[in-house]
Amino acid sequence: EYTAGFFPIIFFIFVLRSFLFEPFRIPSGSMMPTLETGDMILVNKYTYGLRIPVLNTKILDVGEPQRGDVVVFKYPPNPDIDYIKRVVGLPGDKISYINKKLEVNGVPVPLKDDGTYFDEHKMQELIQSEEKLGETTHKILTDKYTPSGAYALPTHTDPKACEYVPGGLVCTVPKDKYFVLGDNRDNSEDSRYWGFVPEKNLVGKAFMVWLNVSKPSRIGFFD
Template sequence: MNFALILFILLLVSGAIWAVDVFIMRRRRAAGSKDPWWVEYGASFFPIILLVFVLRSFVFEPFKIPSGSMIPTLLVGDFILVNKYAYGVRLPIIDKKIINVGSPQRGDVMVFRYPEDPSVDYIKRVVGVPGDTIAYQDKRLTINGEPVEVTQVDDYLHPERLFYSHQFVEKLGPVEHRFLNDEDAPAFINDASAFPHREDCLYNHSGVICKVPEGQYFMMGDNRDNSRDSRYWGFVPEQNIVGKAFFIWFNFNDLKRVGSFH
């Protein structure tokens, strides 16, 4: 369901009703007479829909985390806010950038439209920016020939599945974050799709090495062995970017998570 398109249609309909009422019908209506119900409701909803549309299109948009691919940073059921203008102002519906504000940086948690099905929103961490050479070999990350700084910390207990994963702290640019590795999961990628620019990637028994093309980004989940990401379906084009995730505003199962993550 394209919620942005539905909201835009509601905005047009309610706006048209409001305009017709203000500029045409009120002048013809007898003094003191009551507005027709459809005019009253349509016109009253217009400013509310307009406010929601502007906020959602240009400022912040809410999302719910549907899977565990970003554990331990984001958990299933987290409701997050996404900064829509962090990477530039885009026209609603057609998603064309009209003002360049900034670009994704390594370490950012980014929401984007899934390249294989743009109607679906995905969330992953930016690992590679245009021009980077990303190597994920034997479950260790190297960027442009430099191993990423990693420190092992206490194992992570998955509360619902009651098993442990090895947990590490990794530094990407200025961002420090935790990620997980499962000791018994293989390092190789056995079912990567035939994605655009696949010729820029080399798959081997230890994992994958990719040169990130211009205008593309390499994304990975923090739950490294339980995330289908750029290792499997390729790069995220700049035009698929939705925004930068930065804030957990609710979680029905754990209110302590509210306000965390930035």
């Protein structure tokens, strides 16, 4: 009877994590300044449709990722690993990232200076800028000492969809796939290197920091 009393609670947690919300911990600085190492985040799992747990088969189409969304997904070269990045390119988009300048379908993405950011872990000062993707305005970081450029890893999902040029690359996003970047642009392994995120790999949209033990002030919603 004692064990049976816990069943409704266990079932509720299972449903909550499988279909609605799931917590994740940020393990690296690739999404600074939006997300920092140690942030515990919540991911909305039904934003992009309800899926059957384990099989990851979509059973209800609710919405699609938009430019600027911060998404958690299964890393294409190894689906056992969860990654988090920001959606930059939608299916069919032409993405250009050359000399640290981003263009979507031939239009430069609005960017303005926003001072500097001090990376406490690497003990270095980075350039902070404000970027606008779609309806989302957020901050990104670049390192003036890191040279421009990108290259394709052997595990690249669609090497023929990208052209690597001096200082960066130009890609056309394949059908049912997404181009993603980290906000910490010079410290992120993302679509510039391993390719695109298939729609089936999406886990959900990240939307808030619910805990950071060392920095409680970081708790709250983010873009």
